[in-house]
Amino acid sequence: MSKKKDKKEKKAGKRMTKKELAKMLQDFFHAKQGEILSLKYIFEALKLTTHPLKMLCMDILSEMKEDDYITETEKHRYRLNTHGIEMTGVFQRKSNGKNSFLPDDGGEPIFIAERNSSHAMNNDRVRIAFYAKRRGKGAEGEVIEILQRANDTIVGTLEVNKGYAFLLTENRTLANDVFIPKDKLKGGKSGDKAVVKIVEWPERAKNPIGQVIDILGKAGENTAEMHAILAEYGLPYVYPASVEKAADRIPAEIPAEEIARREDFRDVTTFTIDPKDAKDFDDALSIRQLKNGLWEVGVHIADVTHYVPEGGIIDKEAEKRATSVYLVDRTIPMLPERLCNFICSLRPDEEKLAYSVIFNLNENAEVVDSRVVHTVIKSNRRFTYEEAQQVIETGQGDYKDEILQLNKLAKLLREKRFVAGAINFDRYEVKFEIDEKGKPVSVYFKISKDANKLIEEFMLLANRTVAERIGIVPKGKKPKVFPYRIHDLPDPDKLDNLAQFIARFGYKLRTTGSKADVSKSINHLLDDIQGKKEENLIETVSIRAMQKARYSTHNIGHYGLAFEYYTHFTSPIRRYPDMIVHRLLTKYLDQHGRTVSEKKYEALCGHCSEMEQVAANAERSSIKYKQVEFMTERLGQVYDGVISGVTEWGLYVELNENKCEGMVPIRDLDDDYYEFDEKNYCLRGRRTNRTYSLGDAITIRVARANLEKKQLDFALVD
Numbered sequence: 001m002s003k004k005k006d007k008k009e010k011k012a013g014k015r016m017t018k019k020e021l022a023k024m025l026q027d028f029f030h031a032k033q034g035e036i037l038s039l040k041y042i043f044e045a046l047k048l049t050t051h052p053l054k055m056l057c058m059d060i061l062s063e064m065k066e067d068d069y070i071t072e073t074e075k076h077r078y079r080l081n082t083h084g085i086e087m088t089g090v091f092q093r094k095s096n097g098k099n100s101f102l103p104d105d106g107g108e109p110i111f112i113a114e115r116n117s118s119h120a121m122n123n124d125r126v127r128i129a130f131y132a133k134r135r136g137k138g139a140e141g142e143v144i145e146i147l148q149r150a151n152d153t154i155v156g157t158l159e160v161n162k163g164y165a166f167l168l169t170e171n172r173t174l175a176n177d178v179f180i181p182k183d184k185l186k187g188g189k190s191g192d193k194a195v196v197k198i199v200e201w202p203e204r205a206k207n208p209i210g211q212v213i214d215i216l217g218k219a220g221e222n223t224a225e226m227h228a229i230l231a232e233y234g235l236p237y238v239y240p241a242s243v244e245k246a247a248d249r250i251p252a253e254i255p256a257e258e259i260a261r262r263e264d265f266r267d268v269t270t271f272t273i274d275p276k277d278a279k280d281f282d283d284a285l286s287i288r289q290l291k292n293g294l295w296e297v298g299v300h301i302a303d304v305t306h307y308v309p310e311g312g313i314i315d316k317e318a319e320k321r322a323t324s325v326y327l328v329d330r331t332i333p334m335l336p337e338r339l340c341n342f343i344c345s346l347r348p349d350e351e352k353l354a355y356s357v358i359f360n361l362n363e364n365a366e367v368v369d370s371r372v373v374h375t376v377i378k379s380n381r382r383f384t385y386e387e388a389q390q391v392i393e394t395g396q397g398d399y400k401d402e403i404l405q406l407n408k409l410a411k412l413l414r415e416k417r418f419v420a421g422a423i424n425f426d427r428y429e430v431k432f433e434i435d436e437k438g439k440p441v442s443v444y445f446k447i448s449k450d451a452n453k454l455i456e457e458f459m460l461l462a463n464r465t466v467a468e469r470i471g472i473v474p475k476g477k478k479p480k481v482f483p484y485r486i487h488d489l490p491d492p493d494k495l496d497n498l499a500q501f502i503a504r505f506g507y508k509l510r511t512t513g514s515k516a517d518v519s520k521s522i523n524h525l526l527d528d529i530q531g532k533k534e535e536n537l538i539e540t541v542s543i544r545a546m547q548k549a550r551y552s553t554h555n556i557g558h559y560g561l562a563f564e565y566y567t568h569f570t571s572p573i574r575r576y577p578d579m580i581v582h583r584l585l586t587k588y589l590d591q592h593g594r595t596v597s598e599k600k601y602e603a604l605c606g607h608c609s610e611m612e613q614v615a616a617n618a619e620r621s622s623i624k625y626k627q628v629e630f631m632t633e634r635l636g637q638v639y640d641g642v643i644s645g646v647t648e649w650g651l652y653v654e655l656n657e658n659k660c661e662g663m664v665p666i667r668d669l670d671d672d673y674y675e676f677d678e679k680n681y682c683l684r685g686r687r688t689n690r691t692y693s694l695g696d697a698i699t700i701r702v703a704r705a706n707l708e709k710k711q712l713d714f715a716l717v718d
Contacts, residue, residue: 016053021046022060029070029080039076068139071107075493081107086129090150091143093122101128101141108139116142119201119208123150152198154178154210155232157219157708160190167196167210176207184211193217193224195231220707222438225625226327233618235325239336243317247336250307252343254351259376265298265356266378269402272346273455276384280324280333280573281346284354284379285458287402294368295361295405299462300354300377302344304335304572305582314339315579319604322611324574327622329434333574340573348382355582357462357569365412370465372589388451407450410457417460421516421562424523425543430659432626440630443658459570460561466581467565470588471555479555480588480595483577483605485566487549487558489515494545501541501681505534505695519562536654537642537695548613551577551605553598577608624710627660631712632705638717643696646683648676651692653700653714662712664700669716 064070070078089103100109125148128141156169167178188194193216201208217224227237270286286298308314318334325332333340346352354377360369391397428447432440470482499509510521529535558566572578587593645652650665672685681694700714
């Protein structure tokens with residue numbers, strides 16, 4: 001080793017001034033531009049072996065972060081901030097004027113004051129210029145160009161005056177109402193719900209100018225409000241007539257030559273189990289005992305892609321929608337009704353085309369053999385979940401032997417999943433009984449029972465088997481491009497926060513160790529809280545610690561299910577990714593087809609993940625609307641609840657009786673000046689030291705119900 005190098009090593013290992021180390025760190029980050037560097041790697045690469053040097057390094061990294069020189073992408077992982085004077089990204093508008101800009105490179109959000117927003121709308125793609133950073137303050141910028149409008153339509157209620165009109169917006173992203181010239185009203189009257197397109201926003205004008213493109217109906221009318229929710233999320237509320245016509249031309253009869261090409265399951269006992277209000281039966285199960293004592297279980301899925309050619313008018317519409325949307329009182333289907341409720345739906349006593357995964361299982365529910373084949377089936381019976389549950393509980397009823405055997409196998413499959421480290425979130429769903437006018441008359445909770453779990457287990461098995469068929473390849477071979485359903489490990493920081501939060505209720509959580517160790521610890525926690533008053537709350541906080549599942553061609557496995565390979569194959573009537581999976585599976589299995597473009601399919605996966613999220617938000621919005629509508633008739637009534645959220649503007653409270661959530665605004669906590677303690681999820685009174693914490697039991701009175709804003713206000717009852 002050269003003396004010069006030896007000296008340098010000694011210097012790094014021994015003493016070094018702050019200035020010298022800061023220079024070394026700067027050079028190091030520039031040499032590794034674009035890479036994410038862990039603290040451990042920095043210590044090793046710069047040979048910072050002593051405790052004082054490591055502490056000094058952390059101080060300097062902290063200052064570099066403060067000066068926006070580097071970004072901490074996650075705990076103790078850093079990257080050089082290479083942004084110059086200008087950046088491109090997405091603009092996010094807030095009605096309080098605290099707008100922000102999310103850079104394309106995934107760095108920290110940048111504050112954009114309203115005066116510097118150039119009237120950019122929510123989710124517009126923009127270019128911004130940076131302002132010089134002030135010490136100790138966040139980065140700030142100004143929009144200099146709007147590159148692409150995200151959505152130039154907005155939903156609200158019309159207020160029509162003599163010479164002009166306004167659209168009053170309940171949208172939380174726009175602080176100003178939209179001005180509408182009289183000749184652009186499209187016949188709209190005061191009190192109408194309308195969709196308005198923003199045509200311009202003059203530089204000095206306070207209000208954008210718009211024109212009405214659709215009248216949805218009177219505010220407060222059920223259909224108008226449901227359509228308004230769909231329009232607000234950019235979702236379609238009508239089906240294009242041209243697509244409906246194309247579906248009407250599809251023949252329902254199955255030609256004899258098509259049946260001859262398929263495996264025939266028409267004489268095997270087969271049935272569907274679905275919610276009582278379902279019309280689109282995606283999946284059916286068949287079961288029979290083989291001569292060798294094994295059980296043959298068929299998971300039969302509607303063969304949608306047989307009827308919907310790729311790139312055709314129906315397919316393009318389905319791709320755009322990417323999913324069916326389930327609002328409280330209606331389904332907005334991905335496919336035209338003729339296909340989803342009639343031709344493709346696996347209705348009883350009708351011959352149907354299916355794409356099936358056939359399993360041979362032994363008495364221990366071990367898969368001895370499986371195959372994926374195109375089939376023709378004929379369902380013997382349509383069960384609702386309640387009917388199938390009755391058979392399981394009483395041992396009596398139609399096809400009792402088959403249902404009881406399937407249930408036995410499903411329970412063994414489920415057990416194995418949890419041993420492997422799957423996470424058991426058994427959430428209940430809040431549902432409304434609705435009258436013919438769409439008015440909510442009562443609330444009930446939908447709980448997952450054995451009949452639901454039976455179906456779930458075989459769908460999971462089919463999805464996993466299909467993913468493994470394509471994903472597992474001989475050593476040295478590259479798997480073909482395929483959409484997987486992936487789920488990443490929980491965020492370590494969020495897991496730590498969860499562990500701290502549950503400690504105050506007396507629970508423990510393991511946050512380090514193998515995947516299985518952590519998930520077993522989470523399951524243990526979920527078992528411990530069963531039936532306790534904090535159950536729903538801790539489940540909610542636990543779910544927040546989890547990542548969201550999504551679609552991708554890059555498989556990283558599914559953490560929550562503890563599967564290394566997983567996809568969506570079992571719901572092609574209502575999910576576009578399943579249609580993609582059916583097509584690629586056919587291509588790869590039948591023709592040993594060449595792989596497809598990764599770039600194209602990754603973009604499709606991204607679109608489907610995004611639309612799934614939009615649909616979930618619209619669904620939540622419709623539930624929220626019905627909750628507020630339900631509580632409007634209960635103003636002044638007193639309820640017990642639990643604090644379900646704590647923010648600087650007030651307390652969110654979930655009522656025990658019906659799970660409706662409302663807010664106690666901070667202005668109504670007038671007995672003290674309350675400070676928000678984010679780390680401990682609580683508000684604390686400065687003078688009295690009184691605290692309101694997440695999970696506390698609380699009694700409230702229903703004070704106000706605002707349907708426009710889908711907002712309930714509660715008042716505390718001492």
